[in-house]
Amino acid sequence: MDLFARIGQSAINMxxxxxxxxxxxxxxxxxxxxxxRSMKLVVEQMxxxxxxxxxxxxxxxxxTGAVASVQVSYQLNEYLxxxxxxxxxxxxxxxxxxxxxxxxxxxxxxxxxxxxxLGTMRVTEQIDAMExxxxxxxxxxxxxxxxxxxxxxxxxTVIADTLAIGGGFVVSNVALDxxxxxxxxxxxxxxxxxxxxxxxxxxxxFGLIIALMGCTAGLAARGGAVGVGRAATRxxxxxxxxxxxxxxxxxxxxxxxxxx
Numbered sequence: 065m066d067l068f069a070r071i072g073q074s075a076i077n078m079x080x081x082x083x084x085x086x087x088x089x090x091x092x093x094x095x096x097x098x099x100x101r102s103m104k105l106v107v108e109q110m111x112x113x114x115x116x117x118x119x120x121x122x123x124x125x126x127x128t129g130a131v132a133s134v135q136v137s138y139q140l141n142e143y144l145x146x147x148x149x150x151x152x153x154x155x156x157x158x159x160x161x162x163x164x165x166x167x168x169x170x171x172x173x174x175x176x177x178x179x180x181x182l183g184t185m186r187v188t189e190q191i192d193a194m195e196x197x198x199x200x201x202x203x204x205x206x207x208x209x210x211x212x213x214x215x216x217x218x219x220x221t222v223i224a225d226t227l228a229i230g231g232g233f234v235v236s237n238v239a240l241d242x243x244x245x246x247x248x249x250x251x252x253x254x255x256x257x258x259x260x261x262x263x264x265x266x267x268x269x270f271g272l273i274i275a276l277m278g279c280t281a282g283l284a285a286r287g288g289a290v291g292v293g294r295a296a297t298r299x300x301x302x303x304x305x306x307x308x309x310x311x312x313x314x315x316x317x318x319x320x321x322x323x324x
Contacts, residue, residue: 109212150250182282
């Protein structure tokens with residue numbers, strides 16, 4: 065019974081976080097009319113979320129493409145010619161691997177950072193001081209982070225897709241005896257712009273989830289340093305779970321209905 069109680073409590077907590085996130089998102093949304101005053105903050109968050117995450121994205125993407133190349137070659141070796149290796153890697157990367165893995169990696173780094181930063185401001189009463197001075201924390205703290213993530217996640221996904229395909233290209237040439245021309249021709253064979261567009265739509269939604277979960281957990285932090293640590297953990301867990309759930313929903317909508 066204790067196990068079921070824990071599962072039920074975890075589900076209740078997850079719904080509570082999602083509901084709180086909806087309120088935080090709405091309050092950030094209605095502050096968009098003051099965006100010109102916050103452009104410097106948005107650019108700062110774009111740098112922190114995007115530029116500072118590039119080394120992590122680079123390493124993750126290159127080795128993801130390399131592993132995908134080896135796996136695809138192993139799985140299709142007896143069924144399809146190697147001319148389709150480029151096709152399979154391109155589609156796997158731009159539809160699924162690029163957006164999802166980039167979001168999970170960035171969610172772990174950025175989501176925890178946002179939650180810890182806002183949580184520290186909450187427990188040290190800096191946010192209360194801002195409200196006392198009639199400064200809207202959702203306009204000053206939440207909205208720039210959401211916009212920064214919305215803008216930079218698609219950019220990071222494009223970079224990740226390029227690097228992953230490049231990693232697969234190198235491994236295919238060096239280890240799998242597939243020439244560059246054959247690999248590129250395979251990519252061109254079944255290229256659809258909808259594949260790339262769908263991956264970028266996913267990236268936008270994932271960016272919103274990461275920033276929103278981080279801000280929600282941070283603003284709700286209580287109880288000193290321990291509360292800040294718990295807020296960071298909640299932000300990462302909620303981001304990863306919602307990314308995977310939304311990935312299924314978006315894949316069904318985009319590739320099963322819109323681009324079918």
